[in-house]
Amino acid sequence: MDRYLEFILNHYILSLALAVVTYLLLQELFDLAFKKFGSVSPLLAVAKMNDGNATIIDVREPQEFTQSHIENAVNIPLSKLPEQLSKLEAHKKEPVLIVCQNGARSSSAGKLLTKAGFEQVFVITGGLQAWENDYKLPLKVSGKKINAELSK
Template sequence: MERVIEFLINHYLLSLAFVVVTYLLIQDLFETALKKYNTISPLLAVAKMNEMKTVVVDVRDQTEFASGHIQEAIHLPLDKFDNELKKIEAYKKDPVLVICQNGTRAISAGKLLTKAGFEQVFVISGGMESWQTDYKLPIKKSKKTFA
């Protein structure tokens, strides 16, 4: 036991780094186990859209949405998400696919949707960047331009 204490004292930065990394790994494990939404690739999202009635929610801002979005996607910007949530209340039992530019905002929206009582929430991994660049899937561009 004395050698362990001696090691910790002599290598306090290494010991601190070990504690921080361990804490972050445990936190990630708990977050993954407790999340109520699923992550889905763009290819699997297309398959899901083809096989059943799904709702696509795009949480990007107006200019990003206008530059190109998934056909029939409902635009609910994340900064107005709570106020606009009533637009999709009727789809609580249907699969809801959430997408943003690169996948980070969609995670926040996925958490909000599950908290609001949506039963089947899927976050599209990689967002529109992956949709367009990696998988070369089709998009629809809005005719309006916004400043």
């Protein structure tokens, strides 16, 4: 035990870095273990959309949404989502697909919706970047449907 204490005292910066990294890793593991929303690939999202009862929420800002979005998606920016939850009450038991540009904002929205009691929340993995670039799925732009391959 004395050797450990001596090491920590002699290498306090290294020991502090180890403690911080350990804390961050444990926090990430707990977040993954206890999150109550799922993630789906763009292809699985399309399958859920084709089932007919999925709601698609695009949490990007309105100017991003008007540039391109998934057909039938509803734009509710992440910053406005807490105050707009009452409008989504009817969809609490239905699948809710959340998308943003790359998946970062979607995870925050997923946490918010699950805390609000939504039962089937799914984040589209990779966001619209994966939707368009990796899977070549169509998007809607200014009232027109476009193929992602042609939009480059």
